Amino acid sequence: MQFSTILFSTLAVVASAAPTSRASFRETTDASDALEKVSDYFNLLANKVQFARIMDQAPACDVSRAQMPIAPEALPAPAAGHRVHHVAVGRGTQNYTCDTSNSTAVPAAQGAVAVLFNASCIAALYPDLLQAIPGMAVHFTVDEAQQLGPAGLQVSGHHYFIDNTTPAFDLSGPDHDFGMYIGKKANGTDAPTTAAVGLGGEKAVPWLRLGSIEGTTQNMQEVYRVNTAGGSAPATCAGQPESFQIEYATVYWFFEGADEE
Ligand SMILES: *[C@@H]1O[C@H](CO)[C@@H](O)[C@H](O)[C@H]1NC(C)=O
Ligand SMILES: *[C@@H]1O[C@H](CO)[C@@H](O)[C@H](O)[C@H]1NC(C)=O
Ligand SMILES: *[C@@H]1O[C@H](CO)[C@@H](O)[C@H](O)[C@H]1NC(C)=O
Ligand SMILES: *[C@@H]1O[C@H](CO)[C@@H](O)[C@H](O)[C@H]1NC(C)=O
Numbered sequence: 566m567q568f569s570t571i572l573f574s575t576l577a578v579v580a581s582a583a584p585t586s587r588a589s590f591r592e593t594t595d596a597s598d599a600l601e602k603v604s605d606y607f608n609l610l611a612n613k614v615q616f617a618r619i620m621d622q623a624p625a626c627d628v629s630r631a632q633m634p635i636a637p638e639a640l641p642a643p644a645a646g647h648r649v650h651h652v653a654v655g656r657g658t659q660n661y662t663c664d665t666s667n668s669t670a671v672p673a674a675q676g677a678v679a680v681l682f683n684a685s686c687i688a689a690l691y692p693d694l695l696q697a698i699p700g701m702a703v704h705f706t707v708d709e710a711q712q713l714g715p716a717g718l719q720v721s722g723h724h725y726f727i728d729n730t731t732p733a734f735d736l737s738g739p740d741h742d743f744g745m746y747i748g749k750k751a752n753g754t755d756a757p758t759t760a761a762v763g764l765g766g767e768k769a770v771p772w773l774r775l776g777s778i779e780g781t782t783q784n785m786q787e788v789y790r791v792n793t794a795g796g797s798a799p800a801t802c803a804g805q806p807e808s809f810q811i812e813y814a815t816v817y818w819f820f821e822g823a824d825e826e
Contacts, residue, residue: 591704591812593764602700602761602794607715609694628652631688633818634696635791639754640774643787646823650785651736651743652688652695653681653721653817656702656713658810659770663802672798672805676726677813680707681734682718684816699794699814700761724817732775734788734817744783746819748775756793763795764812770796789818 593599631649635642657679661672687695698716705714721743722736730750736743752774760769773790796813799805 591706591764593704594766595762598762599704599764602697603704606694606697606701609691609697613691613694626686626689628685628689631685632692633789633791634692635772635789640752640772640789643789643820644822647786647820648823649685649688649818650783650821651683651721651819652685653734653736653819654684654695654698654702654713654716654718654814655679655681655724655790655817656705656707656814657724657812659796659798659813660808660810661798661805662808663805665802665805665807668803670802671800672802672809674729674798675808676729677724677732677796678726679724679813679815680711680713680720681722681724681736681817682713682716683721684718687718688816688818695816696792699792699816702814703761703763703794703812731778733780734819736819743819744785745781746785746788747778747780748788749778751776760792761794761814763797767795767799767811768797769793770813770815784821785819786822787820789820790815791818792816 628649628651631652657677659677660675662675663672664670684695684698702713702716707713711720720738721741722734722738724732724734727733727747732748734746734748736745750773753771755771756769762768770793772793775788777786793815794813796811798811
């Protein structure tokens with residue numbers, strides 16, 4: 566890919582999209598934290614743009630070189646030989662229900678729905694920028710033009726649940742097909758205490774590793790949910806309606822097997 570293409574697709578679009586996205590900045594209970602997360606992102610972005618200006622060579626967008634930021638004690642590593650297939654930023658809601666007749670009931674998870682944005686090149690080229698995206702993105706809505714706030718990323722697909730325990734990731738679109746992934750939760754760990762909170766101060770949902778089940782294509786074998794922001798339910802159902810959504814953002818890493826498995 567041309568240097569200018571990389572620069573425009575991964576960096577410059579971001580800057581030019583910023584003014585229009587002001588309108589979609591969400592109200593939040595902790596404005597100073599929101600501002601900090603959003604400015605962390607823009608400071609990193611500014612560094613990249615400055616760095617890109619002084620380089621005369623295009624950085625290669627080689628997805629297979631992207632390194633997922635997980636400590637081995639947090640979640641089991643991808644199986645030997647598994648390669649990065651796709652990296653997506655997810656932005657949507659975690660859904661919950663409450664038994665409103667029971668004052669001590671706790672919210673029950675009812676799946677999630679999110680738009681997925683292609684972050685494969687950012688993962689390969691600017692891993693620190695990628696990690697800052699969820700904390701920024703949770704403060705913006707996906708608008709009608711399918712823009713994720715100020716991040717100039719292309720839609721890569723949609724995440725939804727087939728039933729309460731079966732997440733699906735449809736990674737196809739009008740001009741691409743990165744496959745269909747149907748998963749099953751295998752492992753989970755609490756998000757780091759430093760993880761970005763949601764609009765109402767909700768804790769970041771756990772980091773996860775999913776195994777694949779029937780219906781998955783393109784030899785995808787594992788999916789990780791990392792760098793989560795927001796999405797957790799309140800501890801109890803006190804004051805909650807029968808069903809509600811909590812905004813979240815995250816990064817999903819899709820791994821494919823080396824050979825047919
Ligand atoms: C979109 O995803 C595909 C598959 O992971 C990747 O090859 C491509 O480089 C990505 N494009 C960008 C702009 O990240
Ligand atoms: C109310 O919710 C609590 C916590 O989940 C549970 O232990 C209890 O059995 C529930 N009571 C009724 C009547 O469903
Ligand atoms: C979650 O909530 C969204 C927004 O109301 C809704 O569109 C979606 O169907 C819900 N998904 C599930 C699995 O309940
Ligand atoms: C991860 O999940 C797999 C599949 O459920 C399980 O066999 C394995 O023991 C888990 N590993 C850890 C460290 O929890």
